[in-house]
Amino acid sequence: MEKDGFEQLKHQVEEWVREAEKLVHQIPQTQLYAAIGVVLLTIFFFLLVRLFKRAKPNTIVLTGLSGSGKTVIFYQLRDGSSHQGTVTSMEPNEGTFVLHSEINKKGKIKPVHIVDVPGHSRLRPKLDEFFPQAAGIVFVVDALEFLPNCRAASEYLYDILTKAIVVRKKIPVLILCNKVDKVTAHTKEFIRKQLEKEIDKLRASRTAVSEADVANEYSLGVPGEVFAFSQCQNKVTVADASGLTGEISQLEQFVREHVKA
Amino acid sequence: MLEQLLIFTRGGLILWTCKELGNALKGSPIDTLIRSCLLEERSGAASYNYDAPGAAYTLKWTFHNDLGLVFVAVYQRILHLLYVDDLLAMVKREFSEIYDPKRTLYHDFDDVFQQLRKEAEARAEEMKKSKQVSQPISNNMGKKQGQVQKSGIQGGNKKKSSGESGNDGEDGENLKGRKIENGHTNGKNFAADRLPSMGNVNGKENVSSNNGAFDVNKLQKLRAKGSKKVDTVTNKSSKEEPKKKVTKKNRVWDDSPKESKLDFTDPVGENGDENMVVVAADEGESMMDKDEIVSSDSETEEEEDAGKDSKIETKKKGWFSSMFESIAGKANLEKADLEPALKALKDRLMTKNVAEEIAEKLCESVAASLEGKKLASFTRISSTVQAAMEEALVRILTPRRSIDILRDVHAAKEQRKPYVVVFVGVNGVGKSTNLAKVAYWLQQHDIKVMMAACDTFRSGAVEQLRTHARRLQSHVRSGGISLVKNCAFTVEFIEIPIFEKGYEKDPAIVAKEAIQEATRNGSDVVLVDTAGRMQDNEPLMRALSKLIYLNSPDLVLFVGEALVGNDAVDQLMKFNQKLADLSPSTNPRLIDGILLTKFDTIDDKVGAALSMVYVSGAPVMFVGCGQSYTDLKKLNVKSIVKTLLK
Numbered sequence: 012m013e014k015d016g017f018e019q020l021k022h023q024v025e026e027w028v029r030e031a032e033k034l035v036h037q038i039p040q041t042q043l044y045a046a047i048g049v050v051l052l053t054i055f056f057f058l059l060v061r062l063f064k065r066a067k068p069n070t071i072v073l074t075g076l077s078g079s080g081k082t083v084i085f086y087q088l089r090d091g092s093s094h095q096g097t098v099t100s101m102e103p104n105e106g107t108f109v110l111h112s113e114i115n116k117k118g119k120i121k122p123v124h125i126v127d128v129p130g131h132s133r134l135r136p137k138l139d140e141f142f143p144q145a146a147g148i149v150f151v152v153d154a155l156e157f158l159p160n161c162r163a164a165s166e167y168l169y170d171i172l173t174k175a176i177v178v179r180k181k182i183p184v185l186i187l188c189n190k191v192d193k194v195t196a197h198t199k200e201f202i203r204k205q206l207e208k209e210i211d212k213l214r215a216s217r218t219a220v221s222e223a224d225v226a227n228e229y230s231l232g233v234p235g236e237v238f239a240f241s242q243c244q245n246k247v248t249v250a251d252a253s254g255l256t257g258e259i260s261q262l263e264q265f266v267r268e269h270v271k272a
Numbered sequence: 273m274l275e276q277l278l279i280f281t282r283g284g285l286i287l288w289t290c291k292e293l294g295n296a297l298k299g300s301p302i303d304t305l306i307r308s309c310l311l312e313e314r315s316g317a318a319s320y321n322y323d324a325p326g327a328a329y330t331l332k333w334t335f336h337n338d339l340g341l342v343f344v345a346v347y348q349r350i351l352h353l354l355y356v357d358d359l360l361a362m363v364k365r366e367f368s369e370i371y372d373p374k375r376t377l378y379h380d381f382d383d384v385f386q387q388l389r390k391e392a393e394a395r396a397e398e399m400k401k402s403k404q405v406s407q408p409i410s411n412n413m414g415k416k417q418g419q420v421q422k423s424g425i426q427g428g429n430k431k432k433s434s435g436e437s438g439n440d441g442e443d444g445e446n447l448k449g450r451k452i453e454n455g456h457t458n459g460k461n462f463a464a465d466r467l468p469s470m471g472n473v474n475g476k477e478n479v480s481s482n483n484g485a486f487d488v489n490k491l492q493k494l495r496a497k498g499s500k501k502v503d504t505v506t507n508k509s510s511k512e513e514p515k516k517k518v519t520k521k522n523r524v525w526d527d528s529p530k531e532s533k534l535d536f537t538d539p540v541g542e543n544g545d546e547n548m549v550v551v552a553a554d555e556g557e558s559m560m561d562k563d564e565i566v567s568s569d570s571e572t573e574e575e576e577d578a579g580k581d582s583k584i585e586t587k588k589k590g591w592f593s594s595m596f597e598s599i600a601g602k603a604n605l606e607k608a609d610l611e612p613a614l615k616a617l618k619d620r621l622m623t624k625n626v627a628e629e630i631a632e633k634l635c636e637s638v639a640a641s642l643e644g645k646k647l648a649s650f651t652r653i654s655s656t657v658q659a660a661m662e663e664a665l666v667r668i669l670t671p672r673r674s675i676d677i678l679r680d681v682h683a684a685k686e687q688r689k690p691y692v693v694v695f696v697g698v699n700g701v702g703k704s705t706n707l708a709k710v711a712y713w714l715q716q717h718d719i720k721v722m723m724a725a726c727d728t729f730r731s732g733a734v735e736q737l738r739t740h741a742r743r744l745q746s747h748v749r750s751g752g753i754s755l756v757k758n759c760a761f762t763v764e765f766i767e768i769p770i771f772e773k774g775y776e777k778d779p780a781i782v783a784k785e786a787i788q789e790a791t792r793n794g795s796d797v798v799l800v801d802t803a804g805r806m807q808d809n810e811p812l813m814r815a816l817s818k819l820i821y822l823n824s825p826d827l828v829l830f831v832g833e834a835l836v837g838n839d840a841v842d843q844l845m846k847f848n849q850k851l852a853d854l855s856p857s858t859n860p861r862l863i864d865g866i867l868l869t870k871f872d873t874i875d876d877k878v879g880a881a882l883s884m885v886y887v888s889g890a891p892v893m894f895v896g897c898g899q900s901y902t903d904l905k906k907l908n909v910k911s912i913v914k915t916l917l918k
């Protein structure tokens with residue numbers, strides 16, 4: 012990340028230099044100085060913005076399988092309003108805003124940066140881009156259609172929990188069981204247990220022996236013990252919500268816990 | 273009738289749907305379109321066919337890349353709606369004017385849409401009528417329209433509006449390209465439907481918006497002209513339309529950069545009106561004539577503009593404005609701006625052994641996702657294009673489902689069923705060798721493996737497999753000795769049983785018996801070796817299809833050489849096609865995974881990996897990279913992408 016940024020910057024500077032060289036021959040001195048001034052100022056701003064951005068992780072990342080309801084929750088957090096519905100996301104939704112439920116609060120409230128990363132597996136590499144700034148990760152689970160998706164959800168969660176950056180920075184994870192407005196939705200306790208069971212099995216198959224293995228950056232839990240989320244280095248909690256009807260108070264609590272107002 | 277028209281953001285929020293059309297869509301065509309077309313880098317195609325129980329829809333779409341919007345129209349396939357492209361283009365134009373990222377509801381767009389639809393329908397009606405008068409030209413235009421609209425970089429209409437020659441050749445190419453996609457999407461194929469007629473207005477407009485060789489100002493003029501013509505045509509057919517539409521239209525259509533707007537609004541208005549009068553007077557004449565009038569008109573105008581243009585050119589060259597431009601971000605990218613960069617990128621991909629058709633398709637898709645976007649500050653077009661391509665490549669190569677075979681094996685074990693893998697492929701790609709490597713890898717994970725020799729066709733095949741089995745045993749055993757030292761268990765008893773029934777038996781039956789035997793003796797995995805076969809060999813492909821149908825394996829692994837270039841596409845496509853066509857089942861199994869062999873011999877020509885994955889949608893599960901049993905790897909997506917773009 013850091014290297015990339017620098018490389019890009021270097022590239023840009025090189026480009027300007029080339030451009031400038033060409034122009035130097037045609038233009039009067041005063042204009043030249045003005046141009047240099049503009050360039051330097053922009054570089055300065057660029058760096059400042061970058062520095063500022065990296066300083067404090069203030070992003071809440073919404074992840075989960077496709078169809079779990081992330082986009083609905085995102086707009087619920089932002090607008091608290093109704094809309095026409097959603098389709099499969101092709102790009103992340105990103106926004107920095109004061110939570111809708113806090114708009115009427117008095118005093119100065121710090122806005123939160125929230126990202127909804129598409130769940131389609133082809134788009135998952137995008138997720139890594141947001142972890143460096145993440146103050147918290149919300150893993151949304153469809154509590155209605157949980158069983159058919161249990162394995163896929165567990166694998167995705169496993170991948171997230173074993174990411175080096177998540178482990179190292181101990182980024183807290185909230186497993187959010189969505190769609191509890193429906194009576195047939197599974198309870199969060201049930202979902203937690205099933206996920207733990209699945210992850211326990213995944214642990215067995217993901218210990219790398221050769222280069223042909225699906226390997227993860229870190230291993231999870233305590234060897235020789237049945238896996239439980241409490242064994243994770245970072246805090247993993249479970250909550251439920253309904254993005255559609257707007258019952259997202261537990262999520263908002265999580266957000267406020269990790270991005271101070 | 274149009275079934276539905278949706279406007280949504282790339283983030284997935286639906287902004288507007290037509291409530292009047294209201295009828296709920298059967299199945300989920302939109303999500304399917306996104307998942308199996310737009311996210312599979314096929315957005316360069318012209319349309320997408322969706323089949324659900326009781327519905328056969330065709331979907332068409334257009335992007336507004338700068339605002340990140342997607343417009344999709346859904347209609348019954350049997351109705352060849354002629355005005356859809358036109359309508360989508362107009363909806364896009366109108367909607368982008370009122371779009372605001374903060375807003376989620378756009379009820380006020382209902383009326384606008386009604387108006388647009390009426391206009392489009394009327395125009396289509398008009399086209400139909402006039403088509404009978406002047407068949408040839410409208411056909412020609414129609415062809416052009418279908419192509420230019422969607423075919424990305426292929427729409428090489430760089431000549432002026434009269435540049436219709438050479439269109440047919442391109443068309444053929446286009447069709448050929450689309451054929452690839454037909455095979456594997458399993459019924460939901462991309463139609464290469466070439467809409468007849470509809471052309472005049474639209475064709476005209478497309479050419480101009482496509483024509484990067486022109487200066488923006490000229491372009492805008494042409495556009496305004498197109499819009500005028502639209503209005504006259506509509507007015508003719510539906511007289512009740514208010515006259516004020518004309519002026520309103522003018523504002524809307526004229527969406528070129530500000531600078532030119534300031535200079536030229538007036539002349540355009542004048543000219544446009546003039547033009548309208550001329551055309552209106554022509555009422556009753558064939559389309560052919562109208563077209564001529566307009567094109568000759570535009571030519572004279574070009575000459576008129578020449579002076580002004582050059583003035584602007586010189587001004588543009590000023591260093592400050594160019595500096596300012598690069599700081600503030602350039603104007604929206606046009607197809608022609610992208611073309612050189614895309615061409616270079618395509619060539620680079622092809623030097624890496626990516627099949628030509630695939631490289632072409634990818635470039636189209638990237639073009640579709642960039643066209644109309646604003647270039648970010650301090651970036652060059654080439655680097656923007658490269659970044660977009662990199663993202664697309666990562667997307668394609670990222671498996672869309674889990675490739676954790678071990679987890680699947682454990683799951684099968686819990687159900688007390690052996691996990692069955694069938695290895696398929698053409699002759700001589702190294703099926704048996706790599707089957708042995710996979711066996712070795714599984715054994716390292718304490719999984720009991722059995723091999724089934726179902727190559728009952730080529731003599732010596734069974735013996736070859738037996739040799740592998742024996743060698744593997746000694747391999748594991750010798751490895752086992754060191755294991756004994758470290759760990760507290762012995763591996764002495766590990767054996768790789770091999771199930772064989774000699775030659776000239778039906779391989780499907782042999783496989784069946786092998787699986788039964790595996791269930792009996794408690795093997796966890798059965799690796800089925802099949803005869804290599806050319807994708808065109810019908811009897812052998814039928815036999816394979818039967819084997820797969822009869823044994824419903826957990827994994828059908830296609831073994832392919834990393835050396836192949838353009839042939840990769842043909843092999844995989846035909847394999848899938850034949851498996852689908854020749855299967856007795858209505859829901860046939862296709863290839864679920866790819867094993868790439870001889871990866872150590874190809875240096876940086878890693879293109880086959882991309883071609884195969886793109887064509888089949890199946891992930892690369894293993895990579896064979898050497899002569900020894902340990903030479904099996906996972907594909908590293910990041911490094912492949914890096915190599916491809918190097």
Ligand SMILES: Nc1nc2c(ncn2[C@@H]2O[C@H](COP(=O)(O)OP(=O)(O)OP(=O)(O)O)[C@@H](O)[C@H]2O)c(=O)[nH]1
Binds near residue numbers: 077097190255284
């Ligand atoms: N009953 C119920 N349905 C919900 C709820 N939240 C979301 N849904 C439905 O779930 C579907 C998927 O929601 P999305 O928000 O688009 O899902 P997503 O997680 O963003 O999916 P991707 O963008 O594909 O990753 C929609 O049809 C929603 O109507 C909820 O709280 N209750």
Ligand SMILES: [Mg+2]
Binds near residue numbers: 082127
């Ligand atoms: Mg979404």
